[in-house]
Amino acid sequence: MIVSLACILIPGILYSVFMMLGEGRDGSKAVPLPLQTPSETVTHVKPVFSEPEYVGKSACVDCHQKEVEAWTGSHHDLAMQEVNQATVLGDFDQSEFEKDGEVTRFSKQGEVYYVTTVGPGGTAEKYRVAYVYGVFPLQQYLLELPGGRLQALSVSWDSRPQQEGGQRWFHLYPDQKIHHTEALHWSGMQQNWNFTCAECHSTNLDKNYDAQSDRYDTRWSELDVSCEACHGPASNHVEWAQQQDNSATELTSLNKGLTHVFNERQGVHWKSNAQTYNPQRSEPRRTETEIQTCAACHSRRAQLFEDDRKGQALMQSYLPSNLEPGLYHVDGQIDDEVYVYGSFLQSKMYAEGVTCSDCHNPHSLELKVSGNGVCLQCHNAEKFESVSHHFHQQDEPGSQCVDCHMPSKLFMQVDARRDHSFRIPRPDLSEQLGTPNACNQCHSDKSASWATDRINAWFPGPKPGHQQFAHALQAARLGAGDAEQQLVALLQRPDQPAIARATAAQSLGPYLSSQSLPELANALSDPDPLVRAGAVQAFDGLPAELRWQSLSPLLTDDIRVVRTLAASQLADISAQHISADQFSLLQSVVQEYEQAQKHNADTPASRVNLGNLYGSQSKWAAAQGEYQAAIKLDPGWIPAYINLADMHRIRGTDDEGKKILSDGIERNPDSAALYYSLGLLQIRLQDKDKALKSLAEAVQLSPENERYSYVYIVALMEMGQSAQARLVLQQSLKLNPNAANLRSLKNQLP
Structure with missing residues (x-):
């Protein structure tokens, strides 16, 4: 049976971008919060502590001198510092650094340090260094931009000793020419401190992003990673320590007022x-x-x-x-x-x-x-x-x-x-899967086969080690014909790490069948929330009745991220199909999910997620606003264009979607995903000649993408261009020899 484009083009493309992972920089002018000063004496015993508050490192020093001494000078202590002669390690004595024809100059006037470099407008500007960021083996410098943003300069100081190659300026992305309009530019979203870095480089952070004004008012109680960053707000612990009778039963049962009790190693050997x-x-x-x-x-x-x-x-x-x-x-x-x-x-x-x-x-x-x-x-x-x-x-x-x-x-x-x-070093996996191994990291002049022979000689019948999931994940990444079976087998192995089983569950989405669906459903009740979260995400795109039946129990999951992930998959369920109590519960957890996305409304990923949410509820104007906000935040955020265009597909306004994708391509001419989406849209508009050109461009830009190749080949077949289809198939199979979809086309070509 010849595969038809009608089978694969109707659903359209809808990107889910629940996570924006990775370290970027997002900033604002940070203002320290006032520290809470504990009272000097407490003469009564309270049976229950009040809500804990942050009190600052100074409240810890008297009782925990040894710990504070060890912390002082650590990377946590020096995670972020005020700018002065003692904290700035880089050479600001009129030094320069040049990359791609752009010169960055470093200077100082007294205790004020400056960087002159190309800014967001494309011209060189002089910026005051607001804070130093990190200490070893490199130090970065945070510069202020409007809107309360702090941005991490990509030209950094190598603080290693000179004999180790340090004491120099260098660029974090030496092989990339970064335009001032790109998100990776030091002034762009991906180098923004407030969103990506601040939470882990200071204590008691409040990002305070206002989506309407696109401004930050970021605050903290302590500039670095101090005691309460790990131990939690300590006001109740200080109160406990100041009690005249701190052995009271009701107090000790409350863990001495601590929010975190690190006792896993107590009495253990x-x-x-x-x-x-x-x-x-x-x-x-x-x-x-x-x-x-x-x-x-x-x-x-x-x-x-x-x-x-x-x-x-x-x-x-x-x-x-x-x-x-x-x-x-x-x-x-x-x-x-x-x-x-x-x-x-x-x-x-x-x-x-x-x-x-x-x-x-x-x-x-x-x-x-x-x-x-x-x-x-x-x-x-x-x-x-x-x-x-x-x-x-x-x-x-x-x-x-x-x-x-x-x-x-x-x-x-x-x-x-x-x-x-x-x-355990596995050079045999390097031979089979192309993964790195410790042996050849040192013996780079030798082959993985040589390393495998050495291992076998030293350890006859070597053990595979604790991690035994590589082949299953490889099958999923390659779209192999047995990917479903391998992923299910991995999911069924409780001896394997939960993060690997979670990956298997999430990866099952494209391969689900009547055989694997029950195993995925079982994973929804796994004791590890990471596995449950992975399984929830694999239900994307399944029929509403099946999603509700499987995922609705997780709306009461005690782990907030798991239940909000479930809610995101069920947000399109209407009140007509479930009871009033069920719908009320669903709406309350959907609101939690919406809260999560609004917390990160300074990122295009969350704005797209909000657009997806509102679109699933047929709130089209709100959805369109969120997609457009994502594009404004980052014109290079491809899912925003694709999902906005897909919204127009759903509403029957593909002509508007075509304009959006064309605009995205103009801004991002190297995006294979945009060309692919445009090709699908052009087929729906019966403009098949242009569709072939768009799909061809997608394959050329991303030849390793099996899905793009598959759709392009099917389109060529339907247009009667069998010779070109055969050529593209041969090239694609060289890159994806295990792709079941591609192999299925071999016998269909004349």
């Missing part, structure tokens, strides 16, 4: 298994308050709600990213900067109960023991710190545990970050 020499925790870790507190900043995630640090679980405010292309390789190794948490969740160490402070001093942020010593706190030195284990000369490269089990990758040009998934 590690012992070595007599047979395997592997370490074992003396008792299971039953909570992960510490890990989730660290993950609020040390993760690649979307922040959907304000996080006031009052002890709530991570996913009450944040949605961590899964093992997505561009962020992670298919085996889970880091590809982009993902900030540790998503890697650590994959590790056997996490599964066995290790916490962050088993290895790191949480106040100084340094390793608790240097070198291999940090691993040998738990692992048997006789077995693991020996040539018979690592097969390298002692104290030479390859003899350190991290060399093989925590390979590093360079980010921001000078900042090496280690992978925290603690995996």
Whole structure:
């Protein structure tokens, strides 16, 4: 049976962009909030504490001198600082840096530091440095722009010693020529401090973005990452400490007034298994308050709600990213900067109960023991710190545990970050899947096959390691014929990391059938909220009755991000199809979802999400306003054009949609997605000659995209251009040899 365009073009394209992940900069002129000063004496005991408030580091010093001393001078302490001679590390003595014909000049007048560089208008302007940002191995500088914005300059100072290549100005994106109108320009949205950086570089942040005026009034209580950034607002703890009788039962039962209690390691020790020499925790870790507190900043995630640090679980405010292309390789190794948490969740160490402070001093942020010593706190030195284990000369490269089990990758040009998934080197996967491996990272002159042979010689019948999901995720990314079966098999393995199973659940969306749908439905009740969240997102596009039946129980999920994700999938359900009580519940959770998007209304992703929400409710004017607001915030945000055009498709006004896509292409001529969407629209308008040109352009710009190729080939077949269709198919199969859709076309061509 010949596949017809009618089968694949009617639904249109609707992008869901619930998350905007990644580190960008979004700023405003920050004004410190006044600190709350605790009363000097409290002579009575309250049975219940009041709502906790932030009191500032000064309230902690007297009782916690050792911790404050360790914190002082740490990267948390120096995360962001006022500008003065002591804090500015860069050379501002009339120095210059040139890139792509543009010169950036650095100067100072007394204690005021200036940068002269090309600004948002395309001409060189002189800007005052508002704050220094970070300290090592690089330091950035925040410049003020109108609207309360603080922007991170892309020309940064390499603060490493000169003998290590430091003490110089450098550009974070040396291989990219960035126009002043682009979001990646230092003055653009992606370098905006207020949205992307501020939450994790200061304490008690209030972003205070006003969508109507497009202005920030960002405030904080402390400029850096201080005590309460991790321990939560401490007013009740200070009150407890000042009680004359602080042993009162009602107070101790309230955790001494603390919002976070980091007691996972209390009374716990590690012992070595007599047979395997592997370490074992003396008792299971039953909570992960510490890990989730660290993950609020040390993760690649979307922040959907304000996080006031009052002890709530991570996913009450944040949605961590899964093992997505561009962020992670298919085996889970880091590809982009993902900030540790998503890697650590994959590790056997996490599964066995290790916490962050088993290895790191949480106040100084340094390793608790240097070198291999940090691993040998738990692992048997006789077995693991020996040539018979690592097969390298002692104290030479390859003899350190991290060399093989925590390979590093360079980010921001000078900042090496280690992978925290603690995996066994798998050069055999490099051969099969093209993933990196620790062996060839050092032995770059050798092949992955050579490394595989060495591993097999040293460890006959080597174990695959804890992470056993690479082939399933590869199948999903390639659109392989057995992708559905492999994803279901991974989803059914509770021994595999939850983040991998969540990725499998989310990836099942395009492959759902009567066989896999029950397994996806089972994942909606998984004990891990990350898996539930992944499963919810796979229901996008399914019939309303099926979505309601499967997802409505999650409207009462105790994790806010999970229930709001469910609400976003059910927002189009009308009152006529469910009971009054059910509709009331749905509307209340939809409002939570709407609140999450409005919290991030300074990003085009959230404005598109709001547009999608209002469109699902047939609030067309509101939807159009949000899509247009997204384009205004970032003319390069492609989903805004596509979803706005799709709204016109739904309303039967494709001519308007055509104008929108054409405008998007004019602004973004290298966008394959825009050409593809325009090609679909032109087919609906029966302008097939122009449609072929648009689809051809999409394939040329993104030849690896199997969907674009498939639709273009089918269009060529229907237009009687079999020879060209066969040529495109051959080229596409070279790039996507496992793509089931493409292979299905081979026998249909004459």
